[in-house]
Amino acid sequence: MTFDPTIVETVTVDSYGTLVDPSTVERALEASVDAEHVQSISNQWRSRSLLYTMVSNATDSYQPFYAMNRDALCVALAAHDVELSSEAIEAILATYHDLDPFEDVTRGLEAITDAGYDVFVVSNGNPEMLESMVETAGLESVLAGTISADEIRTFKPDSEMYRHAAARTGTPIESIAHVAGPTFDVQGAMHAGMQGVWIDRTNSMWDPFADEPDLTVETFDEVAAELST
Template sequence: MSFDPTAVETITVDSYGTLVDPAAVKTALEAYVDTEQIQSISDQWRSRSLMYTMVSNFTDSYQPFYDMNRDALRFALARHDVDLPSETIEEILATYHDLDPFEDVRSGLEAITEAGYDVFVVSNGNPEMLESMVETAALESILAGTISADEIQTFKPDSEIYQYAAEQTGTPLESIAHAAGPTFDVQGAMHAGMQGVWIDRTNGIWDPFADEPDLTVETFDEFATELGV
């Protein structure tokens, strides 16, 4: 399926890995972890937290994403034989409240909203995380709102969260374009009935088993152009 901008009424966007860069957590690890372990711990922390959210959808073991993230960090540290006190773990974890936006986010989203589209964040992050993310990235004046998985206690890529987003925005699924960096999120949105936009800033590899995204762009500025803005 190819992208149809004429069908789009509302834009939804992912948060971590799309609006803000979670790779910055590596800096928080530097004071406590050997240099050669930082990348591996950071990668495992991120991948494990996402795995936990997906497993919880099938095992009725929901907990807020911040708690999932804490458990994933503890696992990654233990896997590398790093023992840190709880206070230090909380300090590292708090990095998620202070992540910088990608350079194209503000300009691209401003162009999209000025063209008349409402833009909503749809995220696995719990409300407190989203509130701090929006504030830190200075996106209050651009976004129409945030929608958290915590509100229905179901994580992406379950179709339920995209259906819930459609209800909350008052927009039919087929009239929403969902933009995300993580490929599983784009796939989930498309499966639910949205148009899927992959924000591919790193010239990544699309998952071979999945249908191609409706649109692939490098930045939100390019997405705005594809919308005809």
């Protein structure tokens, strides 16, 4: 499918891995974990937290993402035989309130809003996480709002989350372009009826079993350029 900017009325964006960089947590891990294990723990923490969201959808066992993230961190630490105090674990977990935005985010989102599009965050993060993310990254002026999975207790990539986002923004679902770094999120948005934009900053491989994204870009600057054509 080919991206059609002429039908786009609203832009939705993912949060972690799209606006802000989850690898920032590695700096916090370095204070408590041997350097040789930091990357492996970080990767396992991230992948297991995402796994939990999908299992939650399938088993109707919702809990807020921050709590799931804590459980995933504890499992990743235990898998590497790392024992930390509850205070140290909470300090590492709290870095999710202070993640670094990617370099292109503010500039690109400003260009999108200047072109006349409302931009909403659609995230699995719970409202407190999103509030701190927006404040820390300084994105208040370029976002029309945030939409959390906590509002319907269902995580992406379930279609219900994208339909909820369409209702919250007051936009027909086919008139939304959803921008995300995680491939499962792009797939979920397209399956629900949105146009899917994959922001691939690291020249990654698209999942071969899935339909190709409507548009692949490296930065939000390119998204703005496509919407301005």
